[in-house]
Amino acid sequence: MAMLDTELTHLALCWRLVRRDGVALGFTSHDRPLLFDGLLHLARPGMTPSAVVLGDGLDSDAMEVAGALSAGALTAADLLAGRWDGARLELLLVDWRDPGAGRHSLATGTLGEVTVGDGADAGFTAELIGPGAALAASAVETCSPECRAELGDARCRVSLRGRERIVALTGTQPDRVRADGVIAADHAQGALLVLDGPQAGLERRLIAADEGWLLLDEPLALAFGTRVLLREGCDKRFATCHDRFGNAANFRGEPHVPGADLLIRYQI
Known part of the structure; x- marks a missing residue:
């Protein structure tokens, strides 16, 4: 990166949080706010990341960001209420003289577990879950008697109109x-x-x-x-899908496959 090649650097860390409903917040470790990409990154010198370790293997990348809570921006009540669950987070290294031109993305992912401290000067610690975490998910569905679709989704196909x-x-x-x-x-x-x-x-x-x-x-x-x-809602049973929704053709489960109890049955 060119901004690291000079003897004197002008670097600052920036965090960008985007909630699932589109609400966005920006913070920076610089001593004054930085505006770029249409978002004002508020000065939060107390926000610090853990060591950023990114690998080229298949292990998922993860890191932590710690900082002070702000009554006007990121509050303990909002974090504990779940407003920021699953929010998209990006950590950037920018040249504070011209952050729109000189920057480098250090890490991206979603906000994971959040721990909030006690007291008036409480802080928080948030886990950043990197894209590699998706590799840990199972790619093949597990056989189950209950439906694996959600009511109204593309696989279920039940219309939510009137529901x-x-x-x-x-x-x-x-x-x-x-x-x-x-x-x-x-x-x-x-x-x-x-x-x-x-x-x-x-x-x-x-x-x-x-x-x-x-x-x-x-x-x-x-x-x-x-x-x-x-x-x-739906209890995901075949009888409910058939009788209440008339949607048996789209049932995403195996209600008639014998369970493990078949192996231990015996006759007296």
Whole structure:
């Protein structure tokens, strides 16, 4: 790199975080903000990466970024609420005199496990999962009696039209919600997206229905009357696919393949 060849360098580290909903934040280790690619990278000298080790083998690349939390940008509440889960992260080395012209990408990936400290001056440590991590995933699906597709996706092909609705919550608890006029059982294994209030944009999976209540996979503090988008769910059983959705032809499972219990059956 030309910017490393001179006796006197003018280098700064920049971090760029892009959430799944498109919200983007930029930070730099420089002592003043840097603007390039249409994004202002705020001065955060306290943000430091671990050693960046990138290999040419098949092992996945990983690193950590540590920094101070900012009430106006990256907050502990947002991190713990999951707003930044799966966010795309890029670490750049730039020439702070002209960051748009002189820069080099050191690492890219997605934001992994985040640890938030305690106290008023709390900081955070975030793991960066590199593209090589995808090589660890299984390329072949495992035989299972349950469907491996998600309701409404390209493999399932069930239309979600009429199966998503916007409602106002008529009951809230940290781990469950309810809404009038909604058949709770149809939304088990579905999803809830918050549309307004301080938790707007957060999504939770609906793991089960219990006497009209919908149980959340993670606690979420919602106020009475909050508008949410509810998406119906599927328990991934063949009988449900056939009887409720009329979609047996697209069922992505093997419900009739004998299980391991067949090997231990015996007759008295």
